Amino acid sequence: MSQRIIAVDDSDIAQDFINATLSDLGFEDVVSFIDPRAALSAIESDEATADLILMDIMMPDIDGIELCARIRALEKWSDVPIIMLTSRTDMGSLSEAFLAGANDYVTKPFNRIELQARMRSCLRLKSELDRRRSGESRGIRRRAVQAFSEATVPSLFGSKAGFQGSLMSLSSAMQKDLGLIVFKIDGDREQLDATGTQRQELQRLVAGLFGKVDIPARDSLAHWEDDLFVYGSLHADRAQLEARARQFISAVAEASASVKEGWTSRPLSVSACIVPPSDGAVAASLAQGIQGVETAGKTGAAGTICFAADEIGYPPENGQH
Structure with a gap:
């Protein structure tokens, strides 16, 4: 697979597991960040690019919710899918995560097949949005969205x-x-x-x-x-x-x-x-x-x-x- 994945998690053990799982699923282009501030800096400076971001919720200094919100504030990253990684004891933070702009979530310890399905769903949606943008003029797209929204x-x-x-x-x-x-x-x-x-x-x-x-x-x-x-x-x-x-x-x-x-x-x-x-x-x-x-x-x-x-x-x- 050619998609690049960014993984942000402050745990070395979690990062090793994420990388091993993604490798098994065929995702070889993975950029890992232990420090959420380093991830944000790389994203803001355009040093990092990605088709999808996996992000832990509970992290020091900047938690996943704040990091997600800051990334969503960047125009170039507004449509990049973000999947939150959360423990079952932290499900209460999901509403805040979605408000911050997260697309989906996976609970830890995550199931390999479940993670694959959710990643593919997000990547398909991103691919479709990119295809529509590249194939339509701004005026045509606006009319199409308006007609669709008013209909159903x-x-x-x-x-x-x-x-x-x-x-x-x-x-x-x-x-x-x-x-x-x-x-x-x-x-x-x-x-x-x-x-x-x-x-x-x-x-x-x-x-x-x-x-x-x-x-x-x-x-x-x-x-x-x-x-x-x-x-x-x-x-x-x-x-x-x-x-x-x-x-x-x-x-x-x-x-x-x-x-x-x-x-x-x-x-x-x-x-x-x-x-x-x-x-x-x-x-x-x-x-x-x-x-x-x-x-x-x-x-x-x-x-x-x-x-x-x-x-x-x-x-x-x-x-x-």
Whole structure:
């Protein structure tokens, strides 16, 4: 692969692991920085170039959130994907990271396949943005983005990269009118008694059930990653988003499918976290939704609906899913 990767992490052990993992994945052009200030200096002076940045959140002097924000303030680096590396105990910083301009995150210790998938998703998005810029004049691009933004978030069941690309095409005003629902397949993903293939089949099953729910043409549904799905809706208020979430939860519950966990099985169900439209950044809203549904899935009953703004859970009306 020809892409250059910058890795910023103050741990020598972490850097060795990152470099070994990237080498296994075919990324040979890797520039490592132990000192975040040195990384920022090299980036600001144009001594360093990159197609993607991997960045630890917890670092001395300048943490990953501040470093991300400073990099995003540089015009040449505004579109370079940044993936945050975070421990499971530091998930609360993700909202700040997304507000600072991060594209995605991976939890430590990260899975090689997961890291590869997220890097490829970010690199594909970056490549598509570069292609559009090189092939279109400024006026044509502006008209295309405006027409797309005024029309819709794509109605097709899409990918994470496609969903991200759609959000980036929305105007600032449209983003403030966008409501989100983040769905998660219930259960502890680490304890689920299933192989990678079985987990993918489970995700395809839920995707198929979601696909049977009628949604407005202006809305979008995408498989975000692993057991997470994201729904975007323009001009929908809190009550409308809750009603939509219940439709998807009911569609899964009515299928009466089961999931094997150890020696027992449980009914297949999904939980949801609703993020109503707000003046905040869409990336921050997504982070809130992901955090909310992760918490709801662990502490609430199956089929829980929560709201990111107030974290109040609402168990389903029928008491089943």
